[in-house]
Amino acid sequence: MSEETQSPDTVTAALIVIGEEILSGRTIDTNTPYIAAHLGKAGIALREIRVVADIEAEIADAVNALRRRYSYVLTTGGIGPTHDDVTTDAIGLAFNVPVGINDEAVEAMRLQYRPEDLTPTRLRMARIPEAALIHNAVSRAPGYMIENVIVMAGIPAVMQVMLDEVLPRLAKGRPLRARAVRVNAPESEVATPLAALQAAYADVQMGSYPFVEQRRYGTYLVLRSVDDERLGEALEALWGIISEHGFTASQVDES
Amino acid sequence: MSEETQSPDTVTAALIVIGEEILSGRTIDTNTPYIAAHLGKAGIALREIRVVADIEAEIADAVNALRRRYSYVLTTGGIGPTHDDVTTDAIGLAFNVPVGINDEAVEAMRLQYRPEDLTPTRLRMARIPEAALIHNAVSRAPGYMIENVIVMAGIPAVMQVMLDEVLPRLAKGRPLRARAVRVNAPESEVATPLAALQAAYADVQMGSYPFVEQRRYGTYLVLRSVDDERLGEALEALWGIISEHGFTASQVDES
Numbered sequence: 343m344s345e346e347t348q349s350p351d352t353v354t355a356a357l358i359v360i361g362e363e364i365l366s367g368r369t370i371d372t373n374t375p376y377i378a379a380h381l382g383k384a385g386i387a388l389r390e391i392r393v394v395a396d397i398e399a400e401i402a403d404a405v406n407a408l409r410r411r412y413s414y415v416l417t418t419g420g421i422g423p424t425h426d427d428v429t430t431d432a433i434g435l436a437f438n439v440p441v442g443i444n445d446e447a448v449e450a451m452r453l454q455y456r457p458e459d460l461t462p463t464r465l466r467m468a469r470i471p472e473a474a475l476i477h478n479a480v481s482r483a484p485g486y487m488i489e490n491v492i493v494m495a496g497i498p499a500v501m502q503v504m505l506d507e508v509l510p511r512l513a514k515g516r517p518l519r520a521r522a523v524r525v526n527a528p529e530s531e532v533a534t535p536l537a538a539l540q541a542a543y544a545d546v547q548m549g550s551y552p553f554v555e556q557r558r559y560g561t562y563l564v565l566r567s568v569d570d571e572r573l574g575e576a577l578e579a580l581w582g583i584i585s586e587h588g589f590t591a592s593q594v595d596e597s
Numbered sequence: 598m599s600e601e602t603q604s605p606d607t608v609t610a611a612l613i614v615i616g617e618e619i620l621s622g623r624t625i626d627t628n629t630p631y632i633a634a635h636l637g638k639a640g641i642a643l644r645e646i647r648v649v650a651d652i653e654a655e656i657a658d659a660v661n662a663l664r665r666r667y668s669y670v671l672t673t674g675g676i677g678p679t680h681d682d683v684t685t686d687a688i689g690l691a692f693n694v695p696v697g698i699n700d701e702a703v704e705a706m707r708l709q710y711r712p713e714d715l716t717p718t719r720l721r722m723a724r725i726p727e728a729a730l731i732h733n734a735v736s737r738a739p740g741y742m743i744e745n746v747i748v749m750a751g752i753p754a755v756m757q758v759m760l761d762e763v764l765p766r767l768a769k770g771r772p773l774r775a776r777a778v779r780v781n782a783p784e785s786e787v788a789t790p791l792a793a794l795q796a797a798y799a800d801v802q803m804g805s806y807p808f809v810e811q812r813r814y815g816t817y818l819v820l821r822s823v824d825d826e827r828l829g830e831a832l833e834a835l836w837g838i839i840s841e842h843g844f845t846a847s848q849v850d851e852s
Contacts, residue, residue, distance in 0.1 A: 367633030
């Protein structure tokens, strides 16, 4: 990451989604928008997502490529008890550290399971390298954070409590605020004035997202900045452009 | 890709999703499951997905990393007329080829636009390197295929007709068939017999996907193979295991 983009204000993250079920199209990945939105609110900018198969070497390669580029790397999936859960072995490979039964993880699991139910299969979920555990009150089998890599479950209900648990431990940047306007005009009519606006407000990120509704093209314009004042000025200038060109438009609620 | 996984039967693909709107969590990416399912039916296995921001160098890096590893690389997004549409410049950078106005693309756009509406802004969509065009009857601005890289629009309605148009040109493998069974037992109870089944049917890929419903844990087991006969045998063996362990279960329709 260049110094230009990594200001002290900027904390970045990448997400690795582990799972054949997303690659096969069977499952729609709802974790990603959830994580993106929650990181964004905390001032951590999600910059890249990779979806990889349940293959140890591929997960390890992705972890190693991304943990050096971004402030944090989060992973979802592949920490359950079955043969296709290989994320923890991939983490061991990526960091070149041993993976054994973690006693603290076993203690956490005792809150959920009777001693006779802590079978060798279930104890696979306590195989964790030396790392800070991320407890979860839903399934009890913990996630963990090793250096800047955060390993979470794939089940949405479990992932969500793990993210809540780990977020307070992370460095935060200034949250990127967004303002969105829906313009009833195709991108090609909006493009030229928008480019001029972007040139005038280089510090406000401007995105243009076309849509089709009832066979008519429209454009969502999204302005993003860590600086509320600049965002307000750019938004006012955008409304000026909309009025000048006679577009119809409406503001869209952004969280 | 090792020779072991890249048999003549196997045609692979990676997908690059270009767009800040996915990374910010604003937009749920519905293109990915659509593309995954359609490639799968055509016998092309989607092996990796990357979501990257609208940054030329990052898109180019992803294209170059993936086009050497997989039979095909597909991209969605970033080929519209606005300043944040930088996919084509990224392709030019990745392949080190010039990008200019493509006359055939202009011809295609004349089917949609009157001459006076073919503004310089709209003509940005005809900036395409030397490549085989992928026509689309929805918006007319074409996608394209350069070597093994397929560049498509991000708007779902446009992407879908581009995918329909390009699929017949691609090499096909044997389609991976899937059979899924919903088991009303947590993964940790299914894991040991499933691992034994996987060992007995090494050529059938077996995935295990936990879910929570009304506070109870269950598991979807998905078997995948290009060989219908082996798939049928493995499925029969799985039902034997389910019966032996007294699990309740039901077959799930797979396309």
